[in-house]
Amino acid sequence: MLLVRCPWCGDRDEAEFRYGGQADVDYPADPHQLDDATWGEYLFVRANPSGSFDERWVHTAGCRRWFSVVRDTATNEMRPDIPRRRESR
Amino acid sequence: MVADGNTPAPPERLWRNPEPKRNYDVVIVGAGGHGLATAYYLARNHGITDIAVVERGWLAGGNMARNTTIIRSNYLLDASAALYDHALRLWEELHEELDYEFHFSQRGVLNLAHTEQEVRDARRRAFANELNGVDAEWVTPDEISEICPILNTSNLRYPVLGATYQRRAGIAKHDLVAWGLARKCDEMGVDFIQNREVTGFVTDGDRVIGVRTDNGDIGAGRVGLAAAGRTTLLTDTLGIRLPLQSHPLQAMATEILEPVHPCVVMSNHVHVYTSQAHKGELVLGAGIDTHNGYTQRGSVHVIENQLAAAVELFPVFARAHLLRTWAGTVDVTPDASPIIGPTPYENLFVNCGWGTGGFKATPGAGWVFAHTLATGEPHPLNEPYGMERFTSGALIDEHGAAAVAH
Numbered sequence: 001m002l003l004v005r006c007p008w009c010g011d012r013d014e015a016e017f018r019y020g021g022q023a024d025v026d027y028p029a030d031p032h033q034l035d036d037a038t039w040g041e042y043l044f045v046r047a048n049p050s051g052s053f054d055e056r057w058v059h060t061a062g063c064r065r066w067f068s069v070v071r072d073t074a075t076n077e078m079r080p081d082i083p084r085r086r087e088s089r
Numbered sequence: 090m091v092a093d094g095n096t097p098a099p100p101e102r103l104w105r106n107p108e109p110k111r112n113y114d115v116v117i118v119g120a121g122g123h124g125l126a127t128a129y130y131l132a133r134n135h136g137i138t139d140i141a142v143v144e145r146g147w148l149a150g151g152n153m154a155r156n157t158t159i160i161r162s163n164y165l166l167d168a169s170a171a172l173y174d175h176a177l178r179l180w181e182e183l184h185e186e187l188d189y190e191f192h193f194s195q196r197g198v199l200n201l202a203h204t205e206q207e208v209r210d211a212r213r214r215a216f217a218n219e220l221n222g223v224d225a226e227w228v229t230p231d232e233i234s235e236i237c238p239i240l241n242t243s244n245l246r247y248p249v250l251g252a253t254y255q256r257r258a259g260i261a262k263h264d265l266v267a268w269g270l271a272r273k274c275d276e277m278g279v280d281f282i283q284n285r286e287v288t289g290f291v292t293d294g295d296r297v298i299g300v301r302t303d304n305g306d307i308g309a310g311r312v313g314l315a316a317a318g319r320t321t322l323l324t325d326t327l328g329i330r331l332p333l334q335s336h337p338l339q340a341m342a343t344e345i346l347e348p349v350h351p352c353v354v355m356s357n358h359v360h361v362y363t364s365q366a367h368k369g370e371l372v373l374g375a376g377i378d379t380h381n382g383y384t385q386r387g388s389v390h391v392i393e394n395q396l397a398a399a400v401e402l403f404p405v406f407a408r409a410h411l412l413r414t415w416a417g418t419v420d421v422t423p424d425a426s427p428i429i430g431p432t433p434y435e436n437l438f439v440n441c442g443w444g445t446g447g448f449k450a451t452p453g454a455g456w457v458f459a460h461t462l463a464t465g466e467p468h469p470l471n472e473p474y475g476m477e478r479f480t481s482g483a484l485i486d487e488h489g490a491a492a493v494a495h
């Protein structure tokens with residue numbers, strides 16, 4: 001059971017959340033410019049590291065907000081530091 | 090070896106533990122069921138025996154040792170029905186061929202339907218199976234009660250409205266399958282190199298000419314990856330981007346009980362699947378944990394949900410004591426079908442993405458992957474399963490028939 005830190009509600013049981021996969025996968029700026037391979041990659045391919053992973057969670061049974069965390073996929077350790085990209089949002 | 094219903098005592102030695110040679114015709118990464126079956130059919134069907142199977146842990150200690158051993162071939166789409174039924178036909182002869190009893194038990198599988206929409210989908214799948222020559226029947230709740238008397242069909246939040254029934258489906262003793270394959274491969278000259286992790290590849294331009302390991306390089310004419318959940322860690326080193334996510338998948342077993350459970354039961358909707366092992370444990374599984382990870386450890390709420398479902402469906406299970414839970418690391422693709430075929434690197438081939446359902450495919454996967462490695466070309470059965478389908482969009486979407494959430 002993971003203990004997930006919602007930035008608004010604090011540490012909560014994983015069962016309150018839904019998982020959203022890799023963070024910072026932006027919709028292509030100009031989809032018409034993409035060839036099939038790049039489009040396929042955007043749709044289907046995500047990073048799958050053993051180690052540090054920036055990922056999305058949504059606090060479905062709480063404040064219902066989305067947020068990003070950094071989790072080590074080999075140990076499940078979650079770092080409280082806020083991923084880089086959130087600051088620019 | 091005698092098929093007397095008891096697990097035979099393992100012989101003194103089933104395979105050697107040789108020092109690897111400098112070079113092999115074929116190096117297979119991963120001594121799971123698929124790596125073993127691939128080596129077996131390379132030798133048997135193609136006469137290639139200069140093979141090393143390199144394994145980071147112990148032989149067949151990955152998902153092969155952790156799965157719930159359900160074997161069936163009632164998949165919806167033509168490409169899947171052909172591949173999984175080919176595997177099922179091979180299972181039916183494999184133990185004789187290996188001269189090794191692994192208790193393949195065709196006790197039948199019920200896939201339950203709990204909603205009107207599930208009934209429609211399940212019947213459609215049964216009809217599609219019949220058209221593809223795969224045995225399948227639609228059975229009513231009364232018939233289900235005859236097949237599996239301990240199953241509660243009516244006093245439920247989601248009553249059982251019917252099920253598909255595949256009589257040829259069943260279970261096999263997974264460890265014995267691995268040992269039987271390994272013994273035969275060893276007899277034919279295949280080297281198993283255990284406790285050695287492949288960390289990358291030796292390349293010459295865009296050709297792969299060997300593998301790097303944590304204890305030196307091994308040259309290879311061709312390399313086949315059968316590394317299940319850890320495949321992308323290797324393909325990433327070459328910049329090959331595969332559509333795979335690795336997830337924990339859990340299972341559990343109770344204490345040993347008298348025979349009470351005559352078949353296999355799977356429910357996609359309330360999400361549990363069950364059978365009784367030869368030794369007597371009730372074996373239970375469900376879907377993946379949603380987050381990805383390599384911990385070989387899942388979350389407790391997944392276990393709670395499936396136990397709640399199991400006890401509703403099987404009131405007698407409430408008295409059983411849970412003894413063990415464990416998890417594997419399974420590699421899941423976006424269309425719930427495997428990837429088997431060449432890569433952008435010459436001489437490098439992948440067999441991966443079997444997710445939660447690759448044990449049933451073991452001999453079939455080995456057969457087609459051996460063909461691919463021996464000839465450099467996919468076998469007709471794995472032709473649709475190349476990685477290019479994620480560019481062309483010709484997906485093999487088997488989520489519904491996968492029977493577990495992933």
Ligand SMILES: Cc1cc2nc3c(=O)[nH]c(=O)nc-3n(C[C@H](O)[C@H](O)[C@H](O)COP(=O)(O)OP(=O)(O)OC[C@H]3O[C@@H](n4cnc5c(N)ncnc54)[C@H](O)[C@@H]3O)c2cc1C
Pocket residue numbers: 118119120121122123124143144145146147148149150151152153154155156157158159160285286287288315316317318319320323338339340374415416417418419443444445446447448449450
């Ligand atoms: C809990 C659970 C229940 C399941 N239930 C079923 C079921 O009922 N029916 C079914 O059909 N399927 C089931 N599966 C899925 C099935 O186990 C897998 O699809 C199948 O085992 C995958 O093929 P494999 O045997 O090659 O994988 P594995 O046995 O995992 O083999 C891969 C091997 O590669 C090795 N390896 C990885 N990386 C490296 C490296 N870099 N160097 C060297 N070696 C490496 C690993 O150590 C491992 O031994 C289940 C899986 C789990 C975890």
Ligand SMILES: [Zn+2]
Pocket residue numbers: 006007008009010059062063064065
């Ligand atoms: Zn919150």
